[in-house]
Amino acid sequence: MELQIHIDPPSNGSQRIALGGRLDTDSYAEFDRQLEPLLPGMQSLLLDLSELVYISSAGIRSIFRARKALAGHSGKVLVLNPQPQIQKVFDVVKAVPLNEIFSSAAEADAYLDAMQRKVLRGDEDED
Amino acid sequence: MRLRLQIPCERTQLGLLLDSIEQSLLEHGIARELRDDMRLIAEEVVCNAIEHGDDGGEHAQRRIAVDIARDDDGLHVEFRDNGKPFDPLDHDPPELDADILDRPVGGLGVHLVRELARSVRYVREEPYNVLHVVLRTR
Numbered sequence: 514m515e516l517q518i519h520i521d522p523p524s525n526g527s528q529r530i531a532l533g534g535r536l537d538t539d540s541y542a543e544f545d546r547q548l549e550p551l552l553p554g555m556q557s558l559l560l561d562l563s564e565l566v567y568i569s570s571a572g573i574r575s576i577f578r579a580r581k582a583l584a585g586h587s588g589k590v591l592v593l594n595p596q597p598q599i600q601k602v603f604d605v606v607k608a609v610p611l612n613e614i615f616s617s618a619a620e621a622d623a624y625l626d627a628m629q630r631k632v633l634r635g636d637e638d639e640d
Numbered sequence: 641m642r643l644r645l646q647i648p649c650e651r652t653q654l655g656l657l658l659d660s661i662e663q664s665l666l667e668h669g670i671a672r673e674l675r676d677d678m679r680l681i682a683e684e685v686v687c688n689a690i691e692h693g694d695d696g697g698e699h700a701q702r703r704i705a706v707d708i709a710r711d712d713d714g715l716h717v718e719f720r721d722n723g724k725p726f727d728p729l730d731h732d733p734p735e736l737d738a739d740i741l742d743r744p745v746g747g748l749g750v751h752l753v754r755e756l757a758r759s760v761r762y763v764r765e766e767p768y769n770v771l772h773v774v775l776r777t778r
Binding site: 537538539567569570571573574577578580581584585597598602605606607 | 651654655673676679680683684687734736737739740741743745746748749751752755756
């Protein structure tokens with residue numbers, strides 16, 4: 514049940530990373546190590562959690578660090594398809610806003626496209 | 641069911657402990673959701689004990705024992721370590737509604753334990769820190 518990390522090639526500042534296995538005390542450091550160099554140029558990170566079966570507070574800390582890094586330049590971390598255990602932990606600690614969690618890739622892509630158009634138009638972020 | 645496991649307070653031992661607990665619960669027919677809750681609670685509690693119970697080598701052998709008993713309505717879990725006195729529950733709850741830029745990344749482990757368990761109680765029984773946790777079966 515090792516952590517699997519699959520990093521897609523980035524496109525237009527948006528990056529998809531798929532995780533599998535467990536993101537916990539034993540595995541978060543490896544995730545951080547692979548993620549950190551990518552964060553500075555990243556506008557949005559889509560974390561595909563379809564295959565992730567377990568997360569602990571150590572994993573939440575990694576996601577928070579990514580959210581903070583991106584929020585610093587108005588970027589966002591979006592979450593795709595969290596399994597029940599992960600959704601439960603997210604709910605308890607309010608790890609990610611509910612409107613940034615998606616159950617289908619199409620929904621997440623539509624959200625990203627809208628975000629992208631906003632950036633191109635130079636709109637103020639309306640949160 | 642009655643399960644008792646003990647490990648040295650070292651990060652390298654944590655994965656093995658969690659896997660052993662999970663395997664035992666699986667063999668006793670405990671449902672997935674409760675196994676996941678148990679794993680999470682054990683990970684958070686044992687990590688905290690390893691991190692905070694360090695007394696600068698006063699105890700040559702710092703150990704933590706996990707005792708799990710099942711009854712009709714849930715799991716009764718006791719964590720017992722011989723580190724220096726440390727009450728993991730003695731913290732303000734985390735601020736969950738602040739903007740991400742203002743939120744600390746840590747401090748969520750104990751909150752998770754409190755939220756997932758039916759009850760959590762700490763007591764110092766010299767020379768041990770003892771944490772009693774009860775989890776619902778349903």
